[in-house]
Amino acid sequence: MIIQGIRARKILNSRREETIAVRVKTLQGTFEASAPAGASKGQNEVCGFSPKGVNFSASFINALGQKIVNERMTFDKFEDLEKIEEIYRKADKTKRLEILGGNSLYALGAAILKAIAASYKLELWQFLNGHVKPVMPLLLGNCIGGGKHTREIEKPDFQEFLILPRAKSEKVFDNQYLSLQAYKEVKKILKEKDKLFYEKITDENAFISSLDNEAILQVMQEVKKRIETKFRGTIDLGVDLAASSFYDEIKKEYNYARLNGKPGKLKTDEQIDYLFNLIKKYNLAYVEDPLNENDFQGFAKLLKKVKDARLNTLIVGDDLICTNHELLEKAIKSKSINAVIIKPNQCGSWIETKKVVDLAKKNRIVPIVSNRSGETCDDTIAHLAVGWNIPIIKIGIVGKERFAKTNGLVRIERKFGR
Numbered sequence: 001m002i003i004q005g006i007r008a009r010k011i012l013n014s015r016r017e018e019t020i021a022v023r024v025k026t027l028q029g030t031f032e033a034s035a036p037a038g039a040s041k042g043q044n045e046v047c048g049f050s051p052k053g054v055n056f057s058a059s060f061i062n063a064l065g066q067k068i069v070n071e072r073m074t075f076d077k078f079e080d081l082e083k084i085e086e087i088y089r090k091a092d093k094t095k096r097l098e099i100l101g102g103n104s105l106y107a108l109g110a111a112i113l114k115a116i117a118a119s120y121k122l123e124l125w126q127f128l129n130g131h132v133k134p135v136m137p138l139l140l141g142n143c144i145g146g147g148k149h150t151r152e153i154e155k156p157d158f159q160e161f162l163i164l165p166r167a168k169s170e171k172v173f174d175n176q177y178l179s180l181q182a183y184k185e186v187k188k189i190l191k192e193k194d195k196l197f198y199e200k201i202t203d204e205n206a207f208i209s210s211l212d213n214e215a216i217l218q219v220m221q222e223v224k225k226r227i228e229t230k231f232r233g234t235i236d237l238g239v240d241l242a243a244s245s246f247y248d249e250i251k252k253e254y255n256y257a258r259l260n261g262k263p264g265k266l267k268t269d270e271q272i273d274y275l276f277n278l279i280k281k282y283n284l285a286y287v288e289d290p291l292n293e294n295d296f297q298g299f300a301k302l303l304k305k306v307k308d309a310r311l312n313t314l315i316v317g318d319d320l321i322c323t324n325h326e327l328l329e330k331a332i333k334s335k336s337i338n339a340v341i342i343k344p345n346q347c348g349s350w351i352e353t354k355k356v357v358d359l360a361k362k363n364r365i366v367p368i369v370s371n372r373s374g375e376t377c378d379d380t381i382a383h384l385a386v387g388w389n390i391p392i393i394k395i396g397i398v399g400k401e402r403f404a405k406t407n408g409l410v411r412i413e414r415k416f417g418r
Helices: 054-070 078-091 103-119 124-129 172-193 213-230 268-282 296-308 325-333 350-362 380-387 400-416
Strands: 005-012 018-026 029-034 138-145 160-167 233-240 253-259 262-266 284-288 314-317 339-342 366-370 392-394
Touching: 005 054, 005 103, 018 054, 018 103, 029 103, 054 078, 054 103, 078 103, 078 350, 103 124, 103 350, 124 380, 138 172, 138 213, 160 172, 160 213, 160 284, 172 213, 172 233, 172 400, 213 233, 213 268, 262 268, 268 284, 268 296, 296 314, 296 325, 314 366, 325 350, 339 350, 350 366, 366 380, 380 392, 380 400
Parallel strands: 138 392, 233 284, 284 314, 314 339, 339 366, 366 392
Antiparallel strands: 005 018, 018 029, 138 160, 160 233, 253 262
């Protein structure tokens, strides 16, 4: 496949922040991809854009695009993305892409992949999985937000309170329906129990509550009961602590605004015991970033306690790994996690992202592809989840940017699924 033109431009994401969209023109048509952005970022995540701004990063993509067109570079397989990544890395030799940023590289790679797929008259997911019948992922949705996802003073320390619906039909649409019903029940219960609840929402359209962590977990338990009573299906509960956001590096302790009704501090072993008790008490199936992003040993201790208790809980690394295969190798050696978040724009590189997914699967670590809090209407990660047979997609519940992904999955399932 020969590219006839590449054009990068600045757009706004769901937080009304500047981001980049890249269009690739070929004989088959024009293909566009755009990059999201996270509010909570790991130390090892690449920079989003150049310190000079999105326009500078876009200008580089336009210059790179002209080089690709002039040299008539061919792109026929996934590995051909190495051609652009090599040029990009020569221009920005910093480890975290501090000159150009990773979002523009990610968006360019995604647009080229869409174009390659179209050259074979395939959809992106088909191209990624070798045109095998699709297996649809489960939907992980954020109901209530806290931490860095809200600027409210009265809020939970944990960043996200999540649901993983499992409809008996196993259909994406039915799982999405359960998520939406759970979201409505959350709203009803918060109106009853939270005197400061005014239906405000986070960047991911999760509700903002003034209740503390345990009070919200009790709300989520009630939601689970109501949904499982009314509908055909079950709901698993989960949390994303983003624990680094309230960890004191100097004092080596976790600072809680409210712990048992008042401010509290926990050392690492106390944090592990506290979380293990929450997992047992509320039957949590999913716990993301429970400890500081550099604490591989602490993650390992928590995972061991969970395994020893024979609990089916995913201990998930996000900030711990940052979609980096070297960090994932470290986590594997230290037995720190049994699940890992996949965010392609954390590393900027599609080649690196594929390495992380393959390494996770090889070592029986569950990969979970995830959206970001600042999203666009691009549905690329939905195709990635299906194409690489990733069992869970963390996608949000409501909002046009989140619906773009779920609707994309529903369309794939209806057109190509069972």
